[in-house]
Amino acid sequence: MSFKEKKLEKIMIIGLGLIGSSVALGIKREHPDVHILGLDRAETLDIALEAGIIDEKVNELNVAEQAGIILLAVPIQATLDYMEALSQLDLKKNVLITDTSSTKTEIMLKAKEVFKGKNVTFVGGHPMAGSHKSGVLAADVNLFENAYYVLTEKNEDLQELLSGLHAKFIIVEPKEHDQVTSQVSHFPHILASSLVQQSDDYAKNHPLVKHLAAGGFRDMTRIAEADSIMWTSVLLSNPEEILGRIEDFKQQLDTISQKISEKDEQAIKEFFENGKIIRQHMEILKGKGAIPSFYDLYVSIPDEKGVILRILALLQDISIVNIKINEENREDIHGQLQISFKTEKDLSRAREMIEFATDFEVEGEQDD
Amino acid sequence: MSFKEKKLEKIMIIGLGLIGSSVALGIKREHPDVHILGLDRAETLDIALEAGIIDEKVNELNVAEQAGIILLAVPIQATLDYMEALSQLDLKKNVLITDTSSTKTEIMLKAKEVFKGKNVTFVGGHPMAGSHKSGVLAADVNLFENAYYVLTEKNEDLQELLSGLHAKFIIVEPKEHDQVTSQVSHFPHILASSLVQQSDDYAKNHPLVKHLAAGGFRDMTRIAEADSIMWTSVLLSNPEEILGRIEDFKQQLDTISQKISEKDEQAIKEFFENGKIIRQHMEILKGKGAIPSFYDLYVSIPDEKGVILRILALLQDISIVNIKINEENREDIHGQLQISFKTEKDLSRAREMIEFATDFEVEGEQDD
Structure with a gap:
């Protein structure tokens, strides 16, 4: 069956939180004629229908039998449960089912098991985007723009x-x-939460820990504030890989411990040098990569009203990614007004404009 | 001897990099009459004298015999060497010597050893501020403003x-x-560099690692780009405490490993919940603490020229700390225009103004 024929069928989205409802909006942007059935709590469906996110409210799973495509946008465990339940239904021949959850091995094993011998195509999916917001009210047609x-x-x-x-x-x-x-996302969440936990333990006898923690510590622990239920489900769904990363990391720590014990200056220097070069290299991979590489301009500005506005007015034709106003200097925070651009060309233009129109000191560099 | 009398004496600053020259400017702001002798390379001294950072260039350490106060602003090993050398000189009676290096135990042991029985007061110091810039040209009278x-x-x-x-x-x-x-600064640098190193090793068989690394990974590894020579010297100067933190962290990892192995959902949830609560609590300590707590406003803006400028013009009477323009949505990056304020009152005022003057969607919250 071609997509054109599939389009004439109904699409069912199970779960209209941030992800499900944003996917729905994205579908409708390109295919305004598709008919989207939505399954969720009644209040959520009311909002989704009202907002044009779905075309029809559904309150029973067996309506899935009418759908040509079924998209699951619920947490991992719920995804597994729905897959089981869907497999019991008399689904359309050649139905296409997909999910949006953060791990894939467990999901695909389940698919193999429950849809075996059935006329179902199950394609696992993981849209790697999100927001600090959640729920249908946060639905955003641009949520997945440029995301993997x-x-x-x-x-x-x-x-x-x-x-x-x-x-x-x-x-x-x-x-x-x-x-x-597990390497770039799951394990780092464990690292961040463990560092917070360790610091808290240590603070019991060293209360200054909570006062002297500065920018580096802050950055390293930011993701410790992520949703605990979601991350618990990820750890439960991907235990082996994560345990492997933990064990491997302990070896990384042993290696540097050894060097410190031996006061091996050269080896310690190489450890830090390597880390620096590797990270810079990861950023050079940009464009394709997920760590954006920005071009930063540092402007030394006086603490006067209107100065920032004046600078931004100068730059209004240039695309700016971030503007940071540093009023405090710390060991690891850059100084004063930091403006980040996406391209070196934007950086140069901005620099010229500011240098031409003001007498502020300007310094530019490629940064993260 | 009172400070008034001390002030009449000369002050010698050894090392006129970012720290030494910024300290000099800070001293002169409050005490314009002090006479500061500077010791460093000739070119550095020329700049420092020209800029009014020092009053007199010195090219031999024994000029320290004229100083009532001596400030060492050089790396750790150089600090130790200068202490040794100073102890050989015929310093003024009651001379006050201080340093600015990142570790203190080794420095104070050295002080005890070399100044024993001499009429020297040695006070260890660590100004916890810095910049991505370095050298005398980056001298900034405000570098230590509000820093510990x-x-x-x-x-x-x-x-x-x-x-x-x-x-x-x-x-x-x-x-x-x-x-x-060691807990809030030295060990986190080891963590960051180790995570980068581990990811690089893993990427050899899993090249996608370099592509799928996102915001959380980026934040956690930022300090891996810090100065490798400085951090090597810190590890060499504070090995015991750092090794202790590493061993302790391995135990933290073992604890969570155990919970993952046992698929102990409740314990894993508590692990993440605790991390979240502790970190939020650290930020509540703000004002006194070093992790600044900000009040964030999220504004959903259309991608049109002049929109940001229009919003900032509305807010020109309100003190803004940061403005972030998110054009990409990722799993762990907040959306669109994020403006951070120092107080809840500023946040409320800004929110009112934007809601009054535009029809953009606005959402506020206390964040980090």
Whole structure:
């Protein structure tokens, strides 16, 4: 069946939180004629219908039997439960089912198990975008703009359906997905929460810990404030890879411990040098990479009313990513007004304009 | 001898990099009459004299014999070497010597050793501020504004001399200083560099690691780009405390590993919940604390020219700390225009103004 025919079928979205409702808006941007059925709590469905996010409210799962495409946008455990329940239904022939959860191996194993011998195509998905906001009220058609959207296999119908999300689709094997995300996402959350916990333990005998923690500590622990329920479910769903990263990290720590014990100055220097070079290199990979590389301009401004506005007025034709006003100097915070640009050209233009129009000291560099 | 008398004596600053020259400017702000001798490379001294940072260039250490106060603003090992060398000189009676290096135990042990039986008061110091810039050209009278300035003991002369820095003096025992900073600063640098190193190792078989690393990873590894020579010297100077933190952290990791292995959902949830609560609590300590707590306003703005300027013009009477323009949505980055304020009152006023003058969606919250 072609996508054109699939489009004539109904699409069912289970779960209209931030992800589900934003996906719905993205679908409708490119395919305004699709008919989207939504399943969620009654109040959520009312809002979603009112806002044009869905076309029809559904309060029973068996309505899924009418759908040509089913999208699950619920937490991991709920995804597994819905997959089980859907497999009991008399779904349409060639129905396409996909999910949006943060781990993929467990999901794909479940799919193999419950949809075995059935005329179901299950494609695992993980749109790697989000927001501090949640719920249908936060629905945002641009949520996935330029974000990676992992699919466990190529599927033209699904990619066509989701084209209006303007995401970057990337095909990744389930195991590989869970390994890579264990390193760059799951394990870092454990690191951050462990560092916070350790500091709190240590603060019991060293209360200054809570006062002298500065910018570096702050950055390293920011994600410790992430949603505990979501991260618990990720750890439960991807335990082996995460445990592997923890054990491996302990070895990394042992290696540097050894060097410190031996007072091996050269080796310690190499440890820090390597870290620096690797991180800078990761950023050079930008464009394709997920760590954006910015071009920063530092402007030394007097503490006077209107100065920032004056500078921004000068730069109004240039695309700015971030403006940081540092009123406090700390060991690891850059100084004064920091303006970040996406390209070196923007940086140069901005620098010229500020130097031409003001006598403020300006310094530019490529940074993260 | 009173400070008034001390002031009539010469002050010698050894090392006119960012720290030494900024301290000099801070001293002169409050005490314009002091006579500051500077010791550094000839080119640095020329700049410092020209800029009014010092009053007299010195090219031999024995000129220290004329000084009533000597301030060492050089790296740790150089500080130790200069202390040794100073102890060989015929210094003034009751001379006050202080340093600015990042560790204190090793420095104070050296002081005890080399100045034993001499008429020297040595007070260890650690001004906890800095910049991405370095050198005398980056000298900034406001560098230490509101920053913590650790002293190993109370010393009225020294605190009076440095009052123009507008720093927050705090008396901390050397060992306590090195313990606290090992937890909140030295060890986090090891964590960041180790995470980068681990990811790089893992990327050899999982190249997607370099592509899927997102905001959380970026924040956690930022300080891996810090100065490798400085951090090497810190590790060499404070090995015991740092090794203790590493061993302790391995136990933290073992604890969470155990919970993951046991699939102990409740315990994992508590792990993340605790981390979240502790970190939020650290920020509540603000004002006194070093992690600033800000009040954030999120404004959903259209992608049109002049919109940001229009909003900032509305807010020109309100003190803004940071403005972030998020054009990309990622799993852990907040959306669109984020404006941070220092007080809840500023946040409320800004919110009212924007809601009154525009039809943009506005959301406010206390954040980090």
